[in-house]
Amino acid sequence: MTALDHIAPDVDGYADADRERWVAEGEKSRERTPFERDRARIVHSSALRRLGAKTQVLGPSSDDFVRTRLTHTLEVAQVGRELGKALGCDPDVVDTACLAHDLGHPPFGHNGERALAELARGIGGFEGNAQTLRLLTRLDPKVVAPDGRSVGLNLTRASLDASVKYPWRYGQGPISPASGRPTHKFGVYEDDLPVFTWLRADAPDGRKCLEAQVMDLADDISYSVHDVEDAVVGGRLDLGVLTRPDERARVVEAVDTWYGAQVTADELAAAMDRLVAARLWEAGFDGSRRALAVLKDATSQLIGRFAKAAQQATRARYGDGPLTRYAAELVVPHETLAEILVLKGLAVAYVMAPRELEPLYQRQRQVLTDLVELMADRGAERLAPAWGVPGPAAAAAPPRRRVVVDQVASLTDVSAVEMHDRFVGPSRG
Structure with missing residues (x-):
């Protein structure tokens, strides 16, 4: 085999190096x-199983209907697999990336992520996507290298690269539309750079492979549509707000505040008009079986609408044949992006922003803060055996506080509260 054979793709678009x-x-x-x-x-x-008891938007115990991180992940995988297959990606590579995309998220959703980011500020921060790479390549037990180090699930290069949503280190990402500064999102911690460098071999700097782009869009589609569905069923949102000028302005403001100026206010207004004109749902939601069926059909149509638009636009630019890795970029029409942002804005305005001031969310952050501080101070006696605390001779091992953050991030909503109650005492608002 020559070096060229090593990198030249087979008929399916993947080379030996990808495997x-x-x-x-x-x-x-x-x-x-x-x-x-x-x-x-x-x-x-084990990381996938734990997602069943982790918050997506509303906590798993809030009612029996809302999505958990696990159900959200399965929905992302279904959307991503179908879109990837239509573009000629290997469906298992896309499926793997979609199933993996939220593995690194801690208890209590983005609320917990913010808390751990503050607690890990002095050790390189915390980011759910960087934590995902850490789980896949170090923490989730499956393969141990000959020198005794854990290499996690030891996935192929193509699958690992497809799971990297933000292929850059902290502070080295693109400018965020919301803040005008480099995005706070990143995909690798400093002590995971060796595997990151390996999996990104020959990849363009800062560019996501096509399979990762498909995963990212599937995630956007799924949570934008399904968060709205959950909000309607939970009585937090009436989709009739899209016809009221004051409420439409509230949605535009939410999009601008949380996601930046990716589209203009006029483009968002036009997107709202298109969604209303599509008549995908009926005015009023009474919780009946018929109303639930109409709402479910609307979510299906929205998913198909967004995924088909990206598929057609990508094929129009690149033609037929398998599109894989760095042979193409996913094309998302600007109008489709605006419609997805409208749904995100609805979730922000009526669910996510209001909850920020709820006492429950303050208590959740306190639970994680107490656990990290206690375990960092008390060390091995509070850590589960699988995590361990590196000894002084382990020069390449992560610092104690990173090990503690790793374990706390792995907890579910329920186990975090139970551990806090056992070691610290019941949390109080």
Whole structure:
């Protein structure tokens, strides 16, 4: 095999280098492809199971209807797999990336992420996507290298690269439309740079592969549509607000505040007009089986509308044939982006922004703060054996506080509260 053979894609658009694992394992089965094994490793991982008890937008215990991180993840995987397959991506690579995309998120959703980011400020910060890479390549137990270090699930290069939503270090990302400064999002901690460098071999600097772009859009589509569905069923949102000028202005303000000036106010207004004109839902929601069916059909139509628009626009630019890795960019029409942002704005204005002042969210941040401070101070006696605390001779090991943050981030909403009650005492508002 020549060096060119190593990087030249096969007929399916993937090269031998894309199928490599960080630690070689040898051929285990000819009945499944390396990418199929990647997906299976995610499905059977402990990190995926824990998502069933982690907050998506509303807490898992708030009612029986709302989505958890796990149900959201499964929905993202379904949308991403179909869109990726239509574009010629290997569906298992996209599926793996979608199943993995939220593994690093801590208890209590983005509220918990903000709390851990503050607590980890002195050790390189905390970011859910960087934590995902850490889980996949270090923390979730599956493969141990010959030198004794854990290499996590040891996925292929293509699957790992597809799971990296933000392929840059802290402070080195693009300018955020919301703040005008480099985005606070990032995809790798400093002590995970060796595997990041390996998986990004020959990748354009700062550019996501096509499979990661498909995963990212599937995530946007899923949570924008489904968060609105949850809000309607939970009585927090009446979609009739899209016809009222004062409420439309509230949505525009929410989009601008949370997501920046990606589209203009006029473009958002036009997107609202298109969504209303599509007549996807009926005025009023009474919770009946019929109303639930109409709402569910609306979510299905919206998902199809957004995914089909991206598929058609991408194919119009690149033509037929398999589109993989860095052979193409996903094309999302500007009108589609505006419609997705309208749905995000609805979720922000009527669910996410109002909850920020609720006493529950203050208590959640306090729970994580207390746990990190206690475990960082008391060390090994509070850490589970699988996490351990590196000894002084382990020069390459992460600092104690990072190990503590790793364990606290792995907790579910329920286990975080239970651990806090056991070691600290019941949290009070």
